[in-house]
Amino acid sequence: MNVLEQTEETLKQQIRDAVLRAGLASEEEIPEMVLEKPKDKRHGDFATNIAMQLARVAKKAPRQIAEELVNVFDRVKASVEKVEIAGPGFINFFMKEDFLGSIVPNILQEGEAYGRSRAGNNERVQVEFVSVNPTGDLHLGHARGAAFGDVLCNVFDAAGYRVEREYYINDAGNQIDNLALSIEARYLQALGQDVPMPEDGYFGEDITEIGKQLREEYGEQWVQKDREERLAFFKEYGLSYELGKIKEDLQAFKVHFDSWFSERSLYKENKIGETLEKIATYTYEKDGATWFRSTEFGDDKDRVLIKQDGTYTYLTPDIAYHKNKLDRGFDQIINVWGADHHGYIPRMRAAIQALGYPAEKFSVKIVQMVNLFADGEKVRMSKRTGKAVALRELIEEVGVDAVRYYFVMRSNDSQLDFDMDLARSESNDNPVFYVQYAHARICTMLKQAEGKGLSFDCDADVSLLTAEKETDLLKKLAAFPQVIADAARMQTPHKVTQYVFDLASLLHSFYNAEKVLDTDHLERTKARIALMQAVKITLANGLRVLGVTAPEKM
RNA sequence: GUCCCAGUAGCUCAGCUGGAUAGAGCAACAGCCUUCUAAGCUGUGGGUCGCAGGUUCGAAUCCUGCCUGGGACGCCA
Known part of the structure; x- marks a missing residue:
């Protein structure tokens, strides 16, 4: 847990305590605390909608609840500078000024590991694609x-x-x-x-x-x-x-790939026969074929397993394959399929249930079609x-x-137009250049800093990073581990491209607004070099997740 | 006919486990290079979130119906 997450945890705890102290709700009645980071800076560093959520329990108007809560809230313990009540009952927290800067040494220390977390609890996931x-x-x-x-x-x-x-x-x-x-x-x-x-x-x-x-x-x-x-x-x-x-x-x-699984091996090791036996209670003979009663598990219609000519349909060895995957002890097996195969999902899920496995372990990510455009056609x-x-x-x-x-x-889930x-x-319409350019820009600055004898200093005073463009960057940097964790939980890798693009954008904006290397302000320069180092690390880590290179110069 | 995905700015798309004034890129227009890379930055204009109901303090987001586009409905894989 980094310094920022600790700050957030402490804040949540203080809000919870305040609710109890104000007698607004009992321990069990408090809903799961969600602290959002408002997009609008005027709404503070963190905000909670707890007062609205408690309206029913406390039988009071949200704004009144918010006031009572704020009255007993311990600002000192939570390192909060200012609390405001706004809109329909949001409570906005403005943190003491330097809380953000601490993320920089944190990133420098973690290096390539910054962004990694234990959010997944070591869960075993297999992805077939x-x-x-x-x-x-x-x-x-x-x-x-x-x-x-x-x-x-x-x-x-x-x-x-x-x-x-x-x-x-x-x-x-x-x-x-x-x-x-x-x-x-x-x-x-x-x-x-x-x-x-x-x-x-x-x-x-x-x-x-x-x-x-x-x-x-x-x-x-x-x-x-x-x-x-x-x-x-x-x-x-x-x-x-x-x-x-x-x-x-x-x-x-x-x-x-970690493994290449051969369909033939299923035949060789008689895995298909075993599988058919295992689901025998859900099969029947009709028209000279063997059928799987998949409708029992919500499929549209029953499916043929063994054709009239005695050969298997595609489904049959595939069921055996999925049985094999589940037997390997994964907590989740995920298949990535093209949109044209989506109709195949119900029968496979049915097969997994017939085999006696929990259907929740199995999921399919459908990747929508790519429309190719060339010569405008x-x-x-x-x-x-x-x-x-x-x-x-x-x-x-x-x-x-x-x-x-x-x-x-x-x-x-969205179709993709790919314009050749x-x-x-x-x-330069291609956003990947934009992100890579940000990384290369930082590399150039750091190189020049070295040339001027301003090499990166661990003792940089990060509390000097208070310019608007700097706090924007700090907030974005701090969000990275959560972005990765969310992308994993929601299985939405595009959040990572979104993130690196946003971070690159803030970097370019900062670059144009502020000068980093300035021998007249040595302390500030040191702090900014440290910041640049942190941005560089985070960009590189994000790009590494995407499998995209982070060039030193362009 | 049934099922899946999409419908948000002129275009391509984020946002969708309900929250404050709906965002970005491109395109358009107006600016910024004697200063660390202008592959960059700053600003302006641009919206019935497909339509209609419903749920509630609050809906682009959840529910129902409908419309449009794409895909799937084999003893093919």
């Missing part, structure tokens, strides 16, 4: 899921959760058979044969490339072979080719036509920093 079928390139839509999932994990980590990142590899089933068929067609085409692609085949350029590669390596060798053998080989060849590319792309995007994204812009291409043209920042800038031309132009 991306999990793209190894049948084509990662493209724009996947990139959003990748950025969102990765930053969400970073946020969890910083907020004191134990987090694991996992990728589920669909290396079994229909889509992989289809991959083999598509490769076969492209291979034969590469040899000049006029064969059609399978109707549900994969039309990406990567498949054509695989076909060519096979011709280079094996010539016509595979034409004569038994078809089953050929397809089996193409399947493995394609799988490792596609998976290799996915891994490369993710690495380039700075997204790393909306580009349709489709895996089938292979027209989508690949993540790799995007990174090359725009850069990892900008792509990551852009994709977590907005709520996952704008991103490609590297114009």
